[in-house]
Amino acid sequence: MVERIEDLNLPNAVITRLLKDALPDGANVSKEARSAIARAASVFVIFLTSTSTSLARKQNHKTITATNILDALKQLEFESFIDPLTKDLEAYRKVVKDKKDKAKKDTSGTENGTEKESENAA
Amino acid sequence: METELPHTRIRAIMKSSVDTGQVTNEVLFLMTKSTEMFLKHFAKESYQHAKKPNNLTYNHLADLVQENDNLAFLLQIIPQKIKVKEFKALLEQGDESSESSSDSE
Numbered sequence: 001m002v003e004r005i006e007d008l009n010l011p012n013a014v015i016t017r018l019l020k021d022a023l024p025d026g027a028n029v030s031k032e033a034r035s036a037i038a039r040a041a042s043v044f045v046i047f048l049t050s051t052s053t054s055l056a057r058k059q060n061h062k063t064i065t066a067t068n069i070l071d072a073l074k075q076l077e078f079e080s081f082i083d084p085l086t087k088d089l090e091a092y093r094k095v096v097k098d099k100k101d102k103a104k105k106d107t108s109g110t111e112n113g114t115e116k117e118s119e120n121a122a
Numbered sequence: 123m124e125t126e127l128p129h130t131r132i133r134a135i136m137k138s139s140v141d142t143g144q145v146t147n148e149v150l151f152l153m154t155k156s157t158e159m160f161l162k163h164f165a166k167e168s169y170q171h172a173k174k175p176n177n178l179t180y181n182h183l184a185d186l187v188q189e190n191d192n193l194a195f196l197l198q199i200i201p202q203k204i205k206v207k208e209f210k211a212l213l214e215q216g217d218e219s220s221e222s223s224s225d226s227e
Contacts, residue, residue, distance in 0.1 A: 030179045085159065
């Protein structure tokens with residue numbers, strides 16, 4: 001659970017790195033612009049999550065799926081994201097599958113339980 | 123497959139809405155990637171808007187938000203700036219018009 005509102009902020013250092021990636025060398029981003037972009041990204045997560053959740057609900061599912069997210073992106077008019085993200089997703093699935101296959105071979109199936117970050121949440 | 127933004131934080135933001143059910147690792151990965159793509163896309167588009175080269179400022183972001191329907195969800199997060207003078211003028215205008223047609227709130 002979120003205890004402080006700052007817990008919904010994304011880390012500044014990562015935002016700076018992503019912006020450096022996206023913009024040409026020598027581009028200067030004002031402090032105010034950077035913090036607005038960070039806020040926008042947080043809101044984007046909430047927006048995309050709630051749109052995906054309602055798509056899942058329509059199919060009587062409680063848990064959202066990757067397909068729900070891709071459909072939500074289309075609905076929200078971010079169609080251009082879908083192709084590259086689909087490729088990322090395929091690559092991710094392959095990595096997970098390879099890991100599983102490897103784990104099966106090793107047969108030492110000691111998996112880590114889900115870590116609970118803050119159990120003292122009010 | 124690497125992501126830059128921390129998954130724990132993205133999960134916390136997703137879970138900040140009470141409606142959100144379970145979040146699988148795959149969904150978390152895709153959400154993180156989507157967010158990174160959005161962030162870069164938003165910055166790039168705004169930067170192309172910047173008339174003065176090499177400088178991305180708040181106003182460029184606010185302009186882009188005004189112009190694009192798919193960014194309408196940011197209208198309240200990144201509003202256009204107005205000067206105090208303009209704000210006062212708006213308030214006075216509002217007072218005058220609210221006498222005839224009452225504005226909600």
